[in-house]
Amino acid sequence: MTPLLQVERLTKRFGGLTANEDVTFTVGEGEIAGLIGPNGAGKTTVFNSLAGFFAPSAGSIRFRGQEIAGLPPEAVAARGVARTFQIVRIFKGMTVLENVMVGALLRHRAVPEAAARAREALRFTGLERRAADPAGRLTVAEQKRLEVTRALATEPRLLLLDEVMAGLTASEVQEAVEMVRRIRDRGIACVVVEHVMEGIMPIADRMLVLERGRLIADGPPQAIANDPAVIAAYLGEEYRAPGA
Amino acid sequence: MTQILLQTILSGVLIGLVYALVAVGLTLIFGVMDIVNFAHGEFLMLGMYASFWGWALWKLDPLFTLPFTALGLFAVGALLYRLVIRRIIDAPMLSQVFTTFGLMILFRGLAQYLWSPDFRSVEHTVVAGKVAFAGLSFGLPQVTAAAGAVVTTGAVWWFLRFTRLGAALEATAADKEAAALMGIDGQKMFALAWGIGAACAGVAGALLSATYPIFPDVGASFILVAFVLVALGGFGSVTGAFWAGILVGVVEVVGGFLWDPAYKMVLVLSLYLLVVWLRPQGLLGKA
């Protein structure tokens, strides 16, 4: 069986700078993959390539067996890949419900149908009571949750979550972890970028570790935690930037 | 034929240098605070009227009053910033557009109210006649205007490049927050940009007053070209505006000569559209 997502030798250069080099991994149906690495390791670049925001310099990205590398974001979304943004990008001029409707309209062209689906998605993520509020009034944690809801409303097979837990309080992190788990239980595979290992370790089926643009480890969380290369990468970072 | 072409090209360069000076002020304002000033042509108009009244009332030559014109327009620009522009720095782009658009109408109306819609002209200036060399001949007023424009543009460039205040201005243009953290007073810098921007346009007006009719709406003929130069040269780039000025001056005059003067603007604007489509950041702008 072909895996849901198959990334082979993905390379992305900006001018003389190589952000990703020969990154190869796969994500299976309904799997949660954690993508971690120190600051500047190229995690968001991988995301942007997967979601169609960057055209890779080399390599291939297959989604459900089809090549998607170089497709524009809207085409990637139509094939079933949804994403959130590291710095939230909600539609501030709209209500919470309307934000989610924009996502739902991808599969349901009729506005009332999209509204119904959007409400369902809001119920799933627990934002339902905020539906009529202007999106700009939400707290940061709620805005991140709204982005996830909006992405879910496109009914994806693969969800790319970019630091949905960063900047949240301990209890909010717990809620976010719970939400990711429930998303996976619906059969949606997730690639979760987190800067901090601890947030993602308990729920990930697999961990992918990037350092300086290269994949240095790929395996179950327990194996990764004891991998000397990974420890070195993180220790190295702590040494460079204490307290980060 | 080559003689005529050369003559035409150089005429284009001469007018292009004056265009560049108008655009330098506009690009400076844009670069420092991301506001497109639709009333910029009106600074030029005010510069022209200042020269005209100096000449009409006291028989002073526009070249002699030029420093005063520059100072006066600096004051107008800085004051305009303090009174109006300061309030719209963080406003949406649309309200910024309409503020300066309203100022444009206001200035034109004021000029018409104070000085009537009549066409005026400055006659018998110090610089008159023609200069000739190598079989080419140029009006002395045009050559003087171009030379004055080069000197002024050069002075602005030097100021930005080699003075502390200029460096502070450039720092503000590059990153407002970082500049503020370094202790640079943003308000002062913005006022300075408006002052210098208005002074540049005013000087251009003074330089043109010897050869160009003076009337309340005269700014309209220059603002569009200035926009083109700013976009061509890259928003905020002084040297970009300078080279774009020369390019546009030549394209305009040579195009008008080879094709039809009525279509010279079509040529300039088409060139502009072509460049921004191929290189949205302008010829010299950074990506």
Next chain:
Amino acid sequence: MSRRAGTAALLAALLLAAVFPLAVSRPAWQNTAILMLMAAQLGVAWNILGGYAGQVSLGHAAFFGTGAYVSSLLSMRLGLSPWLGMLAGALVASAFAVVIGWPCFRLKGHYFAMATIAVVEIVQAVVNGWERLGGAVGLYLPLAESGFAGFVFNRSKLPYYYIALALLVLTLAVNWLVARSRTGYYLRAIKDEPDAARSLGVSLTRYKLQAIALSAALAAMGGTLYAQKELFIDPGSTLSTSLSIKMSLVAILGGVGTLFGPVIGAAVLTAIEEGSRVLFGGTGRGTDLVVYGLLIVLFAVYQPAGIMGWITGRWPGARAARREEEP
């Protein structure tokens, strides 16, 4: 405002507009009212692209002029009814808009706005020098027999009033339908966060082109109405940047991205314009311009959300006006 109250207010406004010229018979007042309706129609048309999609066009006169010239030339050269000419003008303007929009939409913010200025200036210069299109002199439409079929009314301006009103209602209805459709949601998403919209499957180019095509078609219909009312068009009056700016001014004055904002904006702007012209314009000294310019500045500085923003700000129960956010 509840839905019921809104509908009632709307019907009342429509009724008022319908009986207005019967109550006010002075031609000058009627003419001002026609100008208001025409300005409102153009503002609402502009709003589809500039307000909902957030693409600030300062070149909409190119579409207005296209409408005016296409219908006029077709009726002068081929004897085509101006009503059909209006549709033809709308189609041509739409096609033109797509041709312009396709490359221009690569540009953002100021760059886009200035490119649209360049487009309208190019069109103006080309028409100015094109003898067969009347050149700089313009076109005088032949004085056809007065009547609905010929779209010419000599005896009274009243029919123009009702045609302008009908066109405004049509434009509002289109705007309303768009706002409630999938396209409407997508346009607002594109305006707020283009990248996020793309990540949700929204093609920016496709929906911006839809918006500009629709917006241009409606502006072109306004152009045909103008040509038939004045029976004279020239590049200066139909293809100028200042006309383009006026269309957007009406929208910003009333409230960008709101359905009725441009209508209110048009009423206020026309009143200011005509009022200052009547009160101060007689001197020929530009006093009207001073007043007009000053009011624009004051409004842009102190009430950037427009009159609708002021209304919703004072009565928070009214539906929130969608403010233009800097991209």
